Amino acid sequence: MMSNKFPEGFLWGGAVAAHQLEGGWNEGGKGISIADVMTAGSHGVKRKITDGIQDGNYYPNHTGIDFYSNYKEDVALFAQMGFKCFRTSIAWTRIFPKGDELEPNEEGLKFYDNLFDELLKYKIEPVITLSHFEMPYHLVKEYGGFRNRQCIDFFVRFAETVMKRYKDKVKYWMTFNEINNQADFEEDLFPFCNSGIIFNEDDNREEVVYQAVHHELVASAKVVKIGHEINPDFKIGCMMAMVPIYPYSCDPEDMMLCEEEMRKRWYYADVHCRGAYGNYAKKMWERNGLNIVIEPGDEQILKEGKVDYIGLSYYMSAAVKANLETKANEAFKNFVKNPFIKASDWGWQIDPVGLRYTLNILYDRYQLPLFIVENGFGAIDQISEDGMIYDDYRITYLRNHIEEMEKAINLDGVNVIGYTVWGCIDLISFGTGEMKKRYGMIYVDRDNEGNGTLARSKKLSFDWYKKVIESNGQQL
Numbered sequence: 001m002m003s004n005k006f007p008e009g010f011l012w013g014g015a016v017a018a019h020q021l022e023g024g025w026n027e028g029g030k031g032i033s034i035a036d037v038m039t040a041g042s043h044g045v046k047r048k049i050t051d052g053i054q055d056g057n058y059y060p061n062h063t064g065i066d067f068y069s070n071y072k073e074d075v076a077l078f079a080q081m082g083f084k085c086f087r088t089s090i091a092w093t094r095i096f097p098k099g100d101e102l103e104p105n106e107e108g109l110k111f112y113d114n115l116f117d118e119l120l121k122y123k124i125e126p127v128i129t130l131s132h133f134e135m136p137y138h139l140v141k142e143y144g145g146f147r148n149r150q151c152i153d154f155f156v157r158f159a160e161t162v163m164k165r166y167k168d169k170v171k172y173w174m175t176f177n178e179i180n181n182q183a184d185f186e187e188d189l190f191p192f193c194n195s196g197i198i199f200n201e202d203d204n205r206e207e208v209v210y211q212a213v214h215h216e217l218v219a220s221a222k223v224v225k226i227g228h229e230i231n232p233d234f235k236i237g238c239m240m241a242m243v244p245i246y247p248y249s250c251d252p253e254d255m256m257l258c259e260e261e262m263r264k265r266w267y268y269a270d271v272h273c274r275g276a277y278g279n280y281a282k283k284m285w286e287r288n289g290l291n292i293v294i295e296p297g298d299e300q301i302l303k304e305g306k307v308d309y310i311g312l313s314y315y316m317s318a319a320v321k322a323n324l325e326t327k328a329n330e331a332f333k334n335f336v337k338n339p340f341i342k343a344s345d346w347g348w349q350i351d352p353v354g355l356r357y358t359l360n361i362l363y364d365r366y367q368l369p370l371f372i373v374e375n376g377f378g379a380i381d382q383i384s385e386d387g388m389i390y391d392d393y394r395i396t397y398l399r400n401h402i403e404e405m406e407k408a409i410n411l412d413g414v415n416v417i418g419y420t421v422w423g424c425i426d427l428i429s430f431g432t433g434e435m436k437k438r439y440g441m442i443y444v445d446r447d448n449e450g451n452g453t454l455a456r457s458k459k460l461s462f463d464w465y466k467k468v469i470e471s472n473g474q475q476l
């Protein structure tokens with residue numbers, strides 16, 4: 001057997017986001033977040049964003065899986081699996097319920113004190129995303145979300161407050177989750193969740209989004225700088241949704257299109273990691289006639305706020321083809337099925353080798369430590385007669401991806417510092433709001449309509465992952 005397959009101290013663990021599991025949406029002084037006005041959808045049926053909370057709608061994130069009251073039991077299960085780290089986010093609305101207050105909500109701060117203490121009790125390192133799709137809804141209604149530059153200050157105040165408060169409890173931070181999702185601005189969901197943007201009919205969507213993105217990149221850079229002043233040991237990262245794009249064929253046009261699609265990821269990562277926009281970004285503004293306001297001093301801020309590592313999610317790859325006659329839709333017009341790989345029930349194309357490829361291109365480009373903070377398999381789980389869930393398909397998915405990550409580390413020399421399984425405990429799907437799209441190694445008794453006891457139980461993957469961690473990745 002090979003030894004030292006994974007570096008010592010490798011951060012194995014699980015990942016979640018506050019709004020997808022906490023529930024307690026109006027408890028402890030919490031304000032309404034953007035996730036609280038999103039209804040449930042399903043594969044092919046979009047979630048609705050309602051104008052405030054309206055009677056007669058089901059809002060799955062209001063209850064989540066009630067981690068808010070159940071966190072001790074859940075953390076104990078994570079500890080049983082041997083987690084070295086646990087990634088979650090801080091609900092901004094627990095700390096600043098409306099977002100524009102000057103003083104934080106002590107009860108919200110206390111909740112995360114308790115959660116982090118509970119994790120640290122088991123030597124589980126908290127890994128914290130500051131904004132995972134949940135800005136205060138008040139900032140959306142009153143300020144227009146991140147299209148408004150004032151949100152930079154609100155975000156910085158929030159970040160500074162929690163970084164000071166938890167400076168001895170949390171070392172790993174990330175600023176904005178999957179900041180690049182909003183590159184698909186034709187969809188309402190992504191700009192809303194990333195930036196709190198609700199479009200008006202006469203908006204130039206592209207300009208509105210890239211302006212908001214600029215504000216977020218400035219806010220992120222400011223927070224990186226301030227964070228390092230609060231505690232020089234902090235590791236502060238960005239977070240990228242890495243769906244690598246392949247050219248459908250060796251047609252040079254396909255290759256060039258692929259390059260252009262990849263810029264929808266590099267655009268963000270370049271600023272986070274290199275401290276400046278890429279050459280192609282400015283050309284894109286020019287060509288598309290976008291007026292992006294960059295205030296004096298912004299470029300300096302970006303330069304001084306480069307991240308320490310890159311957090312990334314990886315679920316699937318995609319392929320593009322030039323000169324397609326029929327286009328899927330505006331946002332994904334050049335996308336085609338990859339005939340070499342299979343897709344999940346939700347159409348996500350499963351591609352473990354794509355993870356090795358992704359780690360390589362990211363590391364080559366930025367030479368920064370990489371942290372895979374999301375990887376996992378959303379599937380419909382069946383409870384067997386003996387009460388067990390035999391999720392061997394999930395084990396296969398995770399094993400295949402971990403094997404490719406191992407190759408990136410040992411064959412390619414990529415510096416990967418950790419790996420957290422997305423939705424280690426079943427939770428509300430972000431994209432569809434469903435419960436039945438499950439990722440967990442821990443089952444939660446709750447269905448799409450909100451029925452169920454919320455009881456927790458272990459799936460087959462629970463003991464499997466425990467062994468993976470115990471053997472530091474040698475036993476897969």
Ligand code: P53
Nearest residue numbers: 017178241313315378428429430431432437
């Ligand atoms: P759900 C698209 C592509 C890659 C990751 O997603 C994505 C998305 C958005 O659907 O989102 C991340 O729950 C996100 C999590 C989310 C997870 O992937 O739609 O950071 O909040 O739950 C899985 O199956």
